[in-house]
Amino acid sequence: MIKFSLVFQSLLNRWLSCLLIILTLAFSISLFFTVSRIQETVKSSFQNTVSGVDSVVAARGGNLQILLNSVFLIGEPSSTIKWDTYKDLTDNIKMKWAVPISLGDSHKGYRVIGTNNDYFKEIKYSSGKSIEFLTGNSFDDVFDVVLGSVVASKLNYDIGSSIIITHGLSDAGEVHTFHSEKDDDHAKHEEHDDHADHGDHDDHAKHEEHDDHAGHDHGDLGFKVTGILKPTGTPIDNAVYISLAGVEAMHTGWIGNQKVIDVSIEQIMERELQPKTISAIFISLKNRTQIFQFQRDVLNYKKEAISSVMPGVTLSRLWMLTGNVDKAFKFITFLIIIIALLGMIAMTIAGLNSRRREMAILRSVGASPNNIVSLLLVESIIISLISCIVGYIIMIIIFTLGKDYLQNNYGIFIDGFSIKSYDLQIIIAIVCAALIATIVPSIQVYRNTLRDGLSVKN
Amino acid sequence: MGKTLISIDGLKYSASENINFNLNIKNFVLNKSDSILIHGESGSGKSTLLNLLSGTLNPKIGNINILGTDITKISSSQKDMMRGDHFGIVFQTFNLLPYLSVKNNILLGAAYSRKKELKSDKEEVKVLMDKLALNYDELIDRKAYELSIGQQQRVAVARALIGKPEIILADEPTSALDSNNQKEFINLLFKSLDDNEQGLIMVSHDHKISNKFKTVKNINEICEINND
Numbered sequence: 001m002i003k004f005s006l007v008f009q010s011l012l013n014r015w016l017s018c019l020l021i022i023l024t025l026a027f028s029i030s031l032f033f034t035v036s037r038i039q040e041t042v043k044s045s046f047q048n049t050v051s052g053v054d055s056v057v058a059a060r061g062g063n064l065q066i067l068l069n070s071v072f073l074i075g076e077p078s079s080t081i082k083w084d085t086y087k088d089l090t091d092n093i094k095m096k097w098a099v100p101i102s103l104g105d106s107h108k109g110y111r112v113i114g115t116n117n118d119y120f121k122e123i124k125y126s127s128g129k130s131i132e133f134l135t136g137n138s139f140d141d142v143f144d145v146v147l148g149s150v151v152a153s154k155l156n157y158d159i160g161s162s163i164i165i166t167h168g169l170s171d172a173g174e175v176h177t178f179h180s181e182k183d184d185d186h187a188k189h190e191e192h193d194d195h196a197d198h199g200d201h202d203d204h205a206k207h208e209e210h211d212d213h214a215g216h217d218h219g220d221l222g223f224k225v226t227g228i229l230k231p232t233g234t235p236i237d238n239a240v241y242i243s244l245a246g247v248e249a250m251h252t253g254w255i256g257n258q259k260v261i262d263v264s265i266e267q268i269m270e271r272e273l274q275p276k277t278i279s280a281i282f283i284s285l286k287n288r289t290q291i292f293q294f295q296r297d298v299l300n301y302k303k304e305a306i307s308s309v310m311p312g313v314t315l316s317r318l319w320m321l322t323g324n325v326d327k328a329f330k331f332i333t334f335l336i337i338i339i340a341l342l343g344m345i346a347m348t349i350a351g352l353n354s355r356r357r358e359m360a361i362l363r364s365v366g367a368s369p370n371n372i373v374s375l376l377l378v379e380s381i382i383i384s385l386i387s388c389i390v391g392y393i394i395m396i397i398i399f400t401l402g403k404d405y406l407q408n409n410y411g412i413f414i415d416g417f418s419i420k421s422y423d424l425q426i427i428i429a430i431v432c433a434a435l436i437a438t439i440v441p442s443i444q445v446y447r448n449t450l451r452d453g454l455s456v457k458n
Numbered sequence: 459m460g461k462t463l464i465s466i467d468g469l470k471y472s473a474s475e476n477i478n479f480n481l482n483i484k485n486f487v488l489n490k491s492d493s494i495l496i497h498g499e500s501g502s503g504k505s506t507l508l509n510l511l512s513g514t515l516n517p518k519i520g521n522i523n524i525l526g527t528d529i530t531k532i533s534s535s536q537k538d539m540m541r542g543d544h545f546g547i548v549f550q551t552f553n554l555l556p557y558l559s560v561k562n563n564i565l566l567g568a569a570y571s572r573k574k575e576l577k578s579d580k581e582e583v584k585v586l587m588d589k590l591a592l593n594y595d596e597l598i599d600r601k602a603y604e605l606s607i608g609q610q611q612r613v614a615v616a617r618a619l620i621g622k623p624e625i626i627l628a629d630e631p632t633s634a635l636d637s638n639n640q641k642e643f644i645n646l647l648f649k650s651l652d653d654n655e656q657g658l659i660m661v662s663h664d665h666k667i668s669n670k671f672k673t674v675k676n677i678n679e680i681c682e683i684n685n686d
Binding site for chain 1: 553556
């Protein structure tokens with residue numbers, strides 16, 4: 001009992017240096033916990049950006065490009081595929097469902113996805129969560145529009161708001177996507193220019209006159225917001241959804257980016273609004289084991305050159321490319337813990353000389369050098385345990401306070417705080433590391449006590 | 459066990475490595491109820507003697523017999539145990555752990571001993587403090603650094619005496635006290651000793667306190683020291 005209070009009182013006696021070392025350790029530990037958790041969340045939300053989709057079919061191209069395009073809404077859409085191909089595939093292959101999407105337009109920098117109502121019903125995210133409506137409904141009219149949560153909140157839209165869809169992707173010279181949300185990000189400027197510009201400007205002029213020429217408001221055709229989606233933490237939040245008929249209506253009277261004839265809404269509505277081309281098809285097969293057969297069928301499709309991409313596989317590959325970055329990040333936080341532990345050793349060693357008297361007194365009442373070393377070890381267990389607990393609490397606070405911030409600003413979805421099975425292992429590992437770190441001062445104490453005996457030569 | 463507490467025979471000690479310091483003791487005995495005052499100037503080997511007696515230094519040759527056990531033949535952890543069980547030690551100054559309360563400082567004397575069993579912590583601490591003229595109620599929960607030097611030295615005596623160890627070693631315990639306090643300290647120390655069981659060895663260069671001791675010797679009468 002006295003021995004325990006001895007350690008405690010001794011630590012209290014040096015409370016300032018102990019407090020500092022505990023804070024250093026606690027912050028580095030909380031950093032480690034937080035980074036591991038965010039890494040996990042980002043990984044799973046990334047790999048589950050789309051779930052339940054067995055294949056994405058698009059015009060022949062690289063897997064990655066197709067995926068970035070159709071799922072992450074990054075980059076220029078590749079060439080389109082014919083509506084007949086969609087018909088052909090759905091007629092001939094047993095599918096649970098097939099959702100066509102049409103890309104290429106935008107609203108104030110947010111991508112427009114032309115699709116049908118099945119999109120909201122069938123597409124899942126984060127291992128099988130359904131897309132839900134925050135307010136309103138899916139579209140049932142040509143000029144109805146559904147907004148992703150980020151679009152609605154950033155642009156302050158509500159049900160009934162009237163919005164204008166821009167032809168082309170280059171509104172304000174930027175595209176809002178999952179991975180690049182910076183408002184001053186002009187990196188994608190140029191690749192959109194050739195799409196939206198008239199081509200008779202030289203390269204320098206393109207930039208300056210960009211805003212005048214880029215994109216073409218379909219001035220007369222106002223779309224009306226009928227629904228807003230709940231946040232998902234995926235690119236789904238960053239898109240504007242209209243019906244395929246809406247896409248077709250928008251493009252009536254246009255060839256490429258040039259308006260060739262003026263058409264009134266009445267004229268448009270009279271036409272049959274059947275799309276002629278689409279950008280990609282999300283497909284879920286009836287029998288998932290048929291996926292490889294399906295891949296072959298798609299490759300051998302004669303009428304058009306198309307590819308099938310398995311999103312899960314491609315996302316994992318993509319993650320392996322980007323995943324190393326956060327491994328490095330995790331490694332750095334690990335180093336920070338080591339640095340904090342080194343700080344603890346430094347503190348202990350620095351304190352040893354002034355504690356030689358203390359050691360001699362303990363020796364005089366019968367403490368062996370081993371007893372004294374064990375006091376040091378208990379000290380470092382107490383310090384590291386307290387640090388772990390404080391660090392854990394800091395992490396909980398970070399998660400509780402930072403949840404909304406991360407969600408709103410970075411689209412990173414964290415499921416609030418939860419205790420993970422490996423937390424205890426990490427804490428035990430840190431305490432063990434602290435014990436190992438105490439070996440150095442322990443050796444010194446051992447030597448000191450043997451040399452000093454009962455008399456301390458100051 | 460008889461009445462001999464310590465007996466030393468033909469002991470030769472030399473400091474390690476580059477320090478040329480040799481200390482020889484032909485014969486030395488401490489019996490129960492003995493009180494020996496050893497005079498000597500500082501640097502005359504008093505500390506070495508105390509370290510040898512308490513088992514923190516090892517002689518090259520010879521026996522140190524403590525309560526029938528030759529401590530030159532036992533392991534260092536056994537020696538530590540011997541010290542915890544049978545010794546009470548008082549230093550010159552800075553005897554106490556400053557951050558512990560008076561109570562815990564006194565109880566520390568028995569913390570590393572298996573023999574010094576206390577029937578009741580509070581009771582035994584109180585008895586000792588009363589004998590040493592320390593006000594129990596006032597001081598018991600004070601931190602050691604709050605006490606005066608005189609009080610600290612008396613608390614150190616209480617720590618040395620708790621659990622009734624057979625051998626009390628004191629290394630110039632009065633040197634930091636003024637002469638009034640010195641006299642009082644020595645009186646209280648002797649009052650607190652159990653005359654029938656305990657033996658006291660005190661090292662000091664102060665001749666004024668000599669009259670209380672049964673035996674007064676110069677360090678040179680006990681040890682032959684060579685430090686050329």
